[in-house]
Amino acid sequence: xxxxxxxxxxxxxxxxxxxxxxxxxxxxxxxxxxxxxxxxxxxxxxxxxxxxxxxxxxxxxxxxxxxxxxxxxxxxxxxxxxxxxxxxxxxx
Numbered sequence: 001x002x003x004x005x006x007x008x009x010x011x012x013x014x015x016x017x018x019x020x021x022x023x024x025x026x027x028x029x030x031x032x033x034x035x036x037x038x039x040x041x042x043x044x045x046x047x048x049x050x051x052x053x054x055x056x057x058x059x060x061x062x063x064x065x066x067x068x069x070x071x072x073x074x075x076x077x078x079x080x081x082x083x084x085x086x087x088x089x090x091x092x
Contacts, residue, residue: 008067009055017048 021044028036055067062069 004065005059005067009052009059012055012067013048013051016051017044020044020047
């Protein structure tokens with residue numbers, strides 16, 4: 001794994017942790033002094049840990065330059081796509 005992939009996995013992991021933690025805290029009611037907030041932090045770590053595993057799998061079997069599971073799209077735009085240009089010429 002290169003540095004770009006590791007940074008990608010770290011970003012996805014942090015995003016998974018923050019969004020899960022905030023979602024649980026908001027749903028539980030904003031009391032950060034209670035034990036339930038600490039439980040929420042522990043529970044939020046589980047999806048973040050799964051995000052690391054998902055990123056490792058993605059970098060191995062998906063797009064080799066990121067943690068994505070899907071292959072990299074054609075950046076030149078010359079791929080096979082739909083759109084108006086794909087129709088028959090002349091409109092007959």
